[in-house]
Amino acid sequence: xxxxxxxxxVDAVRKICIEANCVIEEDVASAIRHALEKEESPISKKALExxxxxxxxxxxxxxxxxxxxxxxxxxxxxxxxxRIVGGLLEDAVNEGVRQGYADGxxxxxxxxxxLTRRNTGDNTPAVxxxxxxxxxxxxxxxxxxxxGSENMSYLAMLKPADGIKGVxxxxxxxxxxxxxxxxxxxxxxxxxxxxxxxxALLAKKALTRPLGSPSPxxxxxxxxxxxxEEINKLGIGSMGLGGRVTALAVHIETFPCHIASLPxxxxxxxxxxxxxxxxx
Amino acid sequence: xxxxxxxxxxxxxxxxxxLNIGDFVLLNGVVYTARDxxxxxxxxxxxxxxxxxxxxxxxxxxxxxPAPEPPGHVIGxxxxxxxxxxxxxxxxxxxxxxxxxxxxxxxxxxxxYSMVECRAVYFTAIGxxxxxxxxxxxxxxxxxxxxxxxxxxxxxxxxDFPAIVANDIxxxxxxxxxxxxxxxRKRRKTG
Numbered sequence: 001x002x003x004x005x006x007x008x009x010v011d012a013v014r015k016i017c018i019e020a021n022c023v024i025e026e027d028v029a030s031a032i033r034h035a036l037e038k039e040e041s042p043i044s045k046k047a048l049e050x051x052x053x054x055x056x057x058x059x060x061x062x063x064x065x066x067x068x069x070x071x072x073x074x075x076x077x078x079x080x081x082x083r084i085v086g087g088l089l090e091d092a093v094n095e096g097v098r099q100g101y102a103d104g105x106x107x108x109x110x111x112x113x114x115l116t117r118r119n120t121g122d123n124t125p126a127v128x129x130x131x132x133x134x135x136x137x138x139x140x141x142x143x144x145x146x147x148g149s150e151n152m153s154y155l156a157m158l159k160p161a162d163g164i165k166g167v168x169x170x171x172x173x174x175x176x177x178x179x180x181x182x183x184x185x186x187x188x189x190x191x192x193x194x195x196x197x198x199x200a201l202l203a204k205k206a207l208t209r210p211l212g213s214p215s216p217x218x219x220x221x222x223x224x225x226x227x228x229e230e231i232n233k234l235g236i237g238s239m240g241l242g243g244r245v246t247a248l249a250v251h252i253e254t255f256p257c258h259i260a261s262l263p264x265x266x267x268x269x270x271x272x273x274x275x276x277x278x279x280x
Numbered sequence: 281x282x283x284x285x286x287x288x289x290x291x292x293x294x295x296x297x298x299l300n301i302g303d304f305v306l307l308n309g310v311v312y313t314a315r316d317x318x319x320x321x322x323x324x325x326x327x328x329x330x331x332x333x334x335x336x337x338x339x340x341x342x343x344x345x346p347a348p349e350p351p352g353h354v355i356g357x358x359x360x361x362x363x364x365x366x367x368x369x370x371x372x373x374x375x376x377x378x379x380x381x382x383x384x385x386x387x388x389x390x391x392x393y394s395m396v397e398c399r400a401v402y403f404t405a406i407g408x409x410x411x412x413x414x415x416x417x418x419x420x421x422x423x424x425x426x427x428x429x430x431x432x433x434x435x436x437x438x439x440d441f442p443a444i445v446a447n448d449i450x451x452x453x454x455x456x457x458x459x460x461x462x463x464x465r466k467r468r469k470t471g
Contacts, residue, residue, distance in 0.1 A: 041462055043302065043444070050406045050442075058357070058411035067347045067357040067410040067430075105356050107347040107430050117317070119429045148362045148384075148407065180385040180455050181362050183407040235463030239407055240385060241444070242458020272408055 002079070002136035004280050006086030009138070012278045013096020016142045017072065018104035020276035021064040024055040027211040028248075028273045035185050035238070035245040044243030048185075051238070051271055065272050069106035070144030072097045072126035075208060079135035090128060093140075098122045109147065129201065138280040141208060149186065149270045152178035155200055158262040167192060167264050168227060174266040175231050175247065180240020183270035185248045187211065188231065191265040194255035199263035206251035207269050215252055224250045238271070248273070284442070290338030291379040296401050299445045301454040305403060306440040311340040311382070315361055317431040318424070319369040326372060333424030333433050336373060340380035345430035346420075347410070355420040355436065359410030360384040363402065367391050374398045382443055386455040396451045403443035404454070416441040 029052070036048040058065040074093060084092070101108060101123040110124065111117040133139075154174040158166045171190055178186070191202025214221035227250045237243020248271070257263060287295060289309035299305070312334050314322065322332055343363055347356030363383030370381070371394035379400050384407035387395075395402060405413060419437035426432050446454040 041458070043458065047406050050409050050412065054406075054409040054412040057415070061350075061353075061411055063350065063353075063411045063414065064347050064357045065411060066408045067345060067359050068361065069347060105348045105350045107345065107356070109345075109430065119431075121429065151362070151365075179459075180404075181364060183384065233464040235459040235461065237458060237462055239404065240455050240458070241404075242455070242460075242462045244462060270408055 001081055001083050003083050003085050004138050006084065006092045008280060009084070009089065009092035009140075010096045010099065012140060012280055013093050013142070014100040014103065016140065016276040016278050017097055017100025017106065017144075020142050020144055020274045021069045021104060021106050022058050022062055024058070024065060024272060025275060029055055031211045031248040032185075032271060035248060039238070039243050039245050041237050041241065041243035043241045044237035044239070044245070047238035047241055064104070064106055065274070066146060066270070067107055068109060068146040068148065069101065069123070070109065070146045070274070071150070072123055073143045073145050073204070074126055074128045075131070075141040075143070075205070076128060077131045077133045077139040079133055079137045081136035082138050093126050093128055094124045097124050097126050139277065140280070141275065141277045143208060143275045146270055149182035149268045152182045153203070153265070153267045155196070155263065155265040157196065158264055160260070160262050162262060164223070166262070168230070170264045171227055171250070171266055172230055172234070175268070176234050176236070178268060179236060182268040184236055184240060185238055185245045185271050187269040187273045188227070188247050188250040189267040189269065190250065190252040191267075192252060192254045192263070193257040194263060195257070196263060198255055199265040200267070202253040202255055203265035203267035206253040207267060207273065208275060209251045211249050211273065220252045220254065224252050286440070289340050289380070291340060291401070292338070293399055296379060296399055296449060299401055299448050300450070301445050301448050301452040301457060303445040305443050305445060307340070307382070307403070307438045307443060308440060310435060310437055311342050313342050313344050313346070313434040313436060315343050315345050315431050316365055317428050318433050319366050321425060323369050323372060326376065334435070337377035338379050339377070340382065341373070341378060342436070343381065343383035346414070346434075349420070353414070355414050355417045357410035358414045358417055360405040360407055363387055370394065374400045386453070387447055392447050392451055392453060395447055396449055399449045401445060401449065402447040404446040405441070405443045413441065
């Protein structure tokens with residue numbers, strides 16, 4: 001049994017909150033540079049150049065890449081041989097968010113009640129997804145999620161008869177409908193299968209895979225590639241200004257499902273696709 | 281793409297009339313920040329016949345909820361938010377004299393119609409370029425609704441703030457035009 005202290009988790013979370021929001025990850029920066037090479041539209045090219053310049057400005061000034069520093073979304077993998085001492089894991093994560101968002105001058109974007117809408121003032125509570133794993137490590141992945149891209153999410157409960165053709169239609173039309181709103185070029189996270197809620201989570205999980213790494217399942221990798229090609233024919237371009245690159249990547253995750261069901265969920269990330277992982 | 285056009289606020293009708301979609305502009309002068317919650321309050325004030333926190337005539341609203349300012353900075357990261365969320369409020373403000381908006385993303389038909397009717401213009405800035413755009417803001421102070429936190433109305437002063445004309449007074453739409461130009465249609469089977 002390995003013991004990990006409450007305070008250590010708070011510090012780690014505080015640190016990745018600031019880093020994920022201020023420093024672009026190399027997989028994303030490289031995808032943007034690649035997009036710039038492929039793009040033919042002068043106005044979209046210009047937008048991509050501005051995006052790259054912003055990466056530098058944010059890093060130099062230690063300021064967030066985007067003013068929308070998002071909902072604090074976490075994927076936490078807890079080794080079954082880990083024991084957390086000194087407090088609850090959830091409290092530690094929320095305390096880390098509180099400190100990170102204050103010390104990093106990050107925007108507080110959470111309202112306590114979706115209907116009465118008063119800001120909680122510290123960007124908590126975080127949205128946390130837990131998974132148990134073998135071993136004695138605690139892996140914390142932080143993916144701040146902006147409202148502009150999250151609002152463009154879509155879920156459809158298809159009929160099995162709709163098949164792969166139906167799935168493709170759902171994905172492409174979600175990106176098309178989203179248009180300029182999610183800050184393209186986007187990363188497209190697709191969940192297929194499971195139940196209603198499992199499918200949505202698969203789509204979000206798909207966004208956490210590093211850019212440039214296709215699905216290890218051959219048939220899914222092929223589907224990702226052909227969907228990306230189809231999406232990039234839409235002409236939306238960077239920031240919706242018209243162009244050849246509308247998406248940087250399509251990532252698909254699947255899960256077994258009921259004989260009557262074919263759920264499909266689409267979750268989009270903006271061109272910054274922010275994420276930062278730490279292992280304790 | 282042409283060279284940038286330098287504009288000063290408040291915007292004058294004759295300057296707005298010269299703008300076309302795709303024009304690069306550098307905005308200078310006072311503008312006001314407002315997003316969802318502030319718009320809702322402004323519309324409530326107008327419905328009750330009250331006085332808005334600032335005079336809309338000739339003015340520009342920047343759709344932004346900035347990050348807090350670190351020490352030594354005027355403002356934190358401050359890029360545009362999705363303009364479409366303000367669509368249901370916008371025609372009313374345009375009819376009350378609002379002349380320009382800065383945001384990101386496409387507008388509704390109703391908003392575009394109101395801009396043609398009242399000769400107003402919508403600029404798109406580059407979403408996510410917030411650290412860079414903050415450098416173009418030279419002054420910032422909250423003038424209304426401080427309790428809304430990042431959604432408070434601020435009076436800010438722009439210095440060569442870069443944006444692109446996305447909707448002009450002729451009813452043109454940069455997004456639609458751009459998508460049409462770069463869209464690749466599926467080949468239809470014949471025979």
